[in-house]
Amino acid sequence: MSGLVPGRHLWASKSGCHVLGMIEDYDALCKQIGQGQKLLAEMDIQIQEAPSPTGRELETKGLRSAPLGRFVTAVNTAKLTLEEAARLLTLLWRVSLPTNGQCTLHCEQTGETEAEITKLHKKLFEQEKKLQNTMKLLQLSKHQEKVIFDQLVVTHKILRKARGNLELRPGGAHPGTSSPSRPGS
Numbered sequence: 001m002s003g004l005v006p007g008r009h010l011w012a013s014k015s016g017c018h019v020l021g022m023i024e025d026y027d028a029l030c031k032q033i034g035q036g037q038k039l040l041a042e043m044d045i046q047i048q049e050a051p052s053p054t055g056r057e058l059e060t061k062g063l064r065s066a067p068l069g070r071f072v073t074a075v076n077t078a079k080l081t082l083e084e085a086a087r088l089l090t091l092l093w094r095v096s097l098p099t100n101g102q103c104t105l106h107c108e109q110t111g112e113t114e115a116e117i118t119k120l121h122k123k124l125f126e127q128e129k130k131l132q133n134t135m136k137l138l139q140l141s142k143h144q145e146k147v148i149f150d151q152l153v154v155t156h157k158i159l160r161k162a163r164g165n166l167e168l169r170p171g172g173a174h175p176g177t178s179s180p181s182r183p184g185s
Contacts, residue, residue, distance in 0.1 A: 020092070
Protein backbone atom coordinates (compact mmCIF):
# COMPACT_ATOMS: atom_id res chain seq x y z
CA MET A 1 0.00 0.00 0.00
CA SER A 2 1.35 3.38 -0.97
CA GLY A 3 1.50 6.35 1.35
CA LEU A 4 2.96 9.81 1.37
CA VAL A 5 6.38 9.83 2.98
CA PRO A 6 6.47 12.33 5.91
CA GLY A 7 8.33 15.51 4.96
CA ARG A 8 8.57 14.42 1.33
CA HIS A 9 6.33 14.89 -1.68
CA LEU A 10 6.88 11.44 -3.15
CA TRP A 11 4.92 8.26 -2.76
CA ALA A 12 6.51 5.29 -1.00
CA SER A 13 5.55 1.70 -1.62
CA LYS A 14 6.62 -1.40 0.34
CA SER A 15 6.46 -3.43 -2.86
CA GLY A 16 8.40 -0.88 -4.92
CA CYS A 17 11.41 -1.98 -6.92
CA HIS A 18 13.14 1.43 -6.90
CA VAL A 19 14.66 3.41 -4.04
CA LEU A 20 14.27 7.15 -3.66
CA GLY A 21 15.78 9.48 -1.11
CA MET A 22 17.86 12.56 -0.51
CA ILE A 23 21.39 12.50 -1.96
CA GLU A 24 22.76 13.67 1.40
CA ASP A 25 21.22 10.64 3.10
CA TYR A 26 22.67 8.33 0.45
CA ASP A 27 26.15 9.87 0.74
CA ALA A 28 26.06 9.57 4.55
CA LEU A 29 24.97 5.92 4.24
CA CYS A 30 27.85 5.17 1.85
CA LYS A 31 30.28 6.81 4.30
CA GLN A 32 28.93 4.76 7.22
CA ILE A 33 29.17 1.52 5.23
CA GLY A 34 32.75 2.40 4.23
CA GLN A 35 33.70 3.02 7.89
CA GLY A 36 32.08 -0.27 8.90
CA GLN A 37 34.00 -2.16 6.21
CA LYS A 38 37.27 -0.55 7.34
CA LEU A 39 36.63 -1.52 10.97
CA LEU A 40 35.74 -5.09 10.02
CA ALA A 41 38.94 -5.36 7.94
CA GLU A 42 41.02 -4.12 10.91
CA MET A 43 39.27 -6.62 13.17
CA ASP A 44 40.03 -9.41 10.70
CA ILE A 45 43.71 -8.45 10.68
CA GLN A 46 43.78 -8.47 14.50
CA ILE A 47 42.21 -11.93 14.57
CA GLN A 48 44.71 -13.28 12.04
CA GLU A 49 47.73 -11.74 13.80
CA ALA A 50 46.78 -13.00 17.23
CA PRO A 51 48.36 -16.40 17.95
CA SER A 52 45.88 -18.91 19.22
CA PRO A 53 46.60 -19.49 22.89
CA THR A 54 46.71 -22.93 24.37
CA GLY A 55 44.72 -23.84 27.44
CA ARG A 56 47.69 -23.33 29.81
CA GLU A 57 48.59 -19.96 28.34
CA LEU A 58 45.03 -18.74 28.86
CA GLU A 59 45.18 -19.72 32.51
CA THR A 60 48.57 -18.12 33.17
CA LYS A 61 48.47 -14.94 31.05
CA GLY A 62 44.79 -13.99 31.25
CA LEU A 63 43.34 -13.40 27.82
CA ARG A 64 45.99 -10.95 26.61
CA SER A 65 44.02 -8.00 27.83
CA ALA A 66 45.54 -5.27 25.59
CA PRO A 67 44.82 -6.80 22.13
CA LEU A 68 41.50 -8.13 23.37
CA GLY A 69 40.53 -4.65 24.63
CA ARG A 70 41.29 -3.14 21.22
CA PHE A 71 39.27 -5.87 19.59
CA VAL A 72 36.26 -5.24 21.88
CA THR A 73 36.49 -1.49 21.18
CA ALA A 74 36.60 -2.17 17.42
CA VAL A 75 33.54 -4.45 17.72
CA ASN A 76 31.59 -1.79 19.64
CA THR A 77 32.59 0.89 17.11
CA ALA A 78 31.57 -1.38 14.21
CA LYS A 79 28.24 -2.03 15.94
CA LEU A 80 27.57 1.74 16.31
CA THR A 81 28.58 2.36 12.70
CA LEU A 82 26.24 -0.34 11.42
CA GLU A 83 23.38 0.97 13.61
CA GLU A 84 23.88 4.45 12.11
CA ALA A 85 23.93 2.90 8.62
CA ALA A 86 20.64 1.13 9.41
CA ARG A 87 19.15 4.44 10.61
CA LEU A 88 20.26 6.15 7.41
CA LEU A 89 18.80 3.32 5.37
CA THR A 90 15.37 4.05 6.86
CA LEU A 91 15.58 7.53 5.36
CA LEU A 92 15.46 5.95 1.91
CA TRP A 93 12.23 4.34 0.75
CA ARG A 94 11.02 1.94 -1.88
CA VAL A 95 8.69 3.18 -4.59
CA SER A 96 6.83 1.78 -7.55
CA LEU A 97 7.28 4.03 -10.54
CA PRO A 98 4.31 4.43 -12.91
CA THR A 99 4.35 2.03 -15.85
CA ASN A 100 2.22 1.61 -18.97
CA GLY A 101 0.66 5.05 -18.63
CA GLN A 102 -0.42 4.45 -15.03
CA CYS A 103 -0.23 7.67 -13.10
CA THR A 104 0.14 8.43 -9.42
CA LEU A 105 -1.21 11.43 -7.56
CA HIS A 106 1.82 13.44 -8.71
CA CYS A 107 0.98 12.76 -12.37
CA GLU A 108 -2.65 13.70 -11.78
CA GLN A 109 -1.59 16.94 -10.12
CA THR A 110 0.72 17.65 -13.05
CA GLY A 111 -2.18 17.10 -15.46
CA GLU A 112 -4.41 19.42 -13.45
CA THR A 113 -1.67 22.05 -13.36
CA GLU A 114 -1.18 21.81 -17.13
CA ALA A 115 -4.93 22.18 -17.68
CA GLU A 116 -4.97 25.24 -15.42
CA ILE A 117 -2.00 26.73 -17.29
CA THR A 118 -3.76 26.14 -20.63
CA LYS A 119 -6.91 27.78 -19.27
CA LEU A 120 -4.91 30.78 -18.04
CA HIS A 121 -3.10 31.08 -21.40
CA LYS A 122 -6.46 31.14 -23.17
CA LYS A 123 -7.79 33.78 -20.77
CA LEU A 124 -4.62 35.85 -21.24
CA PHE A 125 -4.98 35.63 -25.03
CA GLU A 126 -8.61 36.82 -24.79
CA GLN A 127 -7.58 39.72 -22.53
CA GLU A 128 -4.84 40.72 -25.00
CA LYS A 129 -7.40 40.69 -27.83
CA LYS A 130 -9.75 42.90 -25.82
CA LEU A 131 -6.88 45.26 -25.01
CA GLN A 132 -5.90 45.50 -28.67
CA ASN A 133 -9.52 46.21 -29.66
CA THR A 134 -9.74 48.89 -26.98
CA MET A 135 -6.50 50.46 -28.24
CA LYS A 136 -7.89 50.51 -31.81
CA LEU A 137 -11.11 52.14 -30.60
CA LEU A 138 -9.13 54.69 -28.61
CA GLN A 139 -6.97 55.53 -31.63
CA LEU A 140 -10.09 55.78 -33.80
CA SER A 141 -11.80 58.09 -31.29
CA LYS A 142 -8.66 60.28 -31.13
CA HIS A 143 -8.65 60.46 -34.92
CA GLN A 144 -12.36 61.36 -34.95
CA GLU A 145 -11.74 63.99 -32.27
CA LYS A 146 -8.97 65.52 -34.39
CA VAL A 147 -11.22 65.55 -37.48
CA ILE A 148 -14.01 67.24 -35.49
CA PHE A 149 -11.56 69.77 -34.03
CA ASP A 150 -10.16 70.55 -37.47
CA GLN A 151 -13.71 70.98 -38.82
CA LEU A 152 -14.55 73.33 -35.92
CA VAL A 153 -11.42 75.40 -36.67
CA VAL A 154 -12.47 75.67 -40.36
CA THR A 155 -16.06 76.56 -39.33
CA HIS A 156 -14.75 79.15 -36.85
CA LYS A 157 -12.61 80.77 -39.57
CA ILE A 158 -15.56 80.85 -41.99
CA LEU A 159 -17.84 82.40 -39.36
CA ARG A 160 -15.24 85.05 -38.48
CA LYS A 161 -14.86 85.89 -42.14
CA ALA A 162 -18.64 86.04 -42.57
CA ARG A 163 -18.97 88.34 -39.56
CA GLY A 164 -16.20 90.51 -40.88
CA ASN A 165 -17.94 90.72 -44.25
CA LEU A 166 -21.22 91.68 -42.61
CA GLU A 167 -19.61 94.40 -40.53
CA LEU A 168 -17.82 95.87 -43.54
CA ARG A 169 -20.97 96.31 -45.64
CA PRO A 170 -21.76 99.90 -46.48
CA GLY A 171 -24.74 101.05 -44.53
CA GLY A 172 -24.23 98.57 -41.72
CA ALA A 173 -26.86 95.93 -41.71
CA HIS A 174 -30.40 95.46 -43.03
CA PRO A 175 -32.77 98.35 -42.77
CA GLY A 176 -34.24 98.81 -39.33
CA THR A 177 -31.43 97.05 -37.49
CA SER A 178 -28.32 98.51 -36.14
CA SER A 179 -25.16 96.68 -35.61
CA PRO A 180 -23.02 97.86 -32.83
CA SER A 181 -19.38 97.91 -33.66
CA ARG A 182 -17.23 95.96 -31.38
CA PRO A 183 -13.92 97.41 -30.60
CA GLY A 184 -11.05 95.15 -31.57
CA SER A 185 -13.12 93.02 -33.96
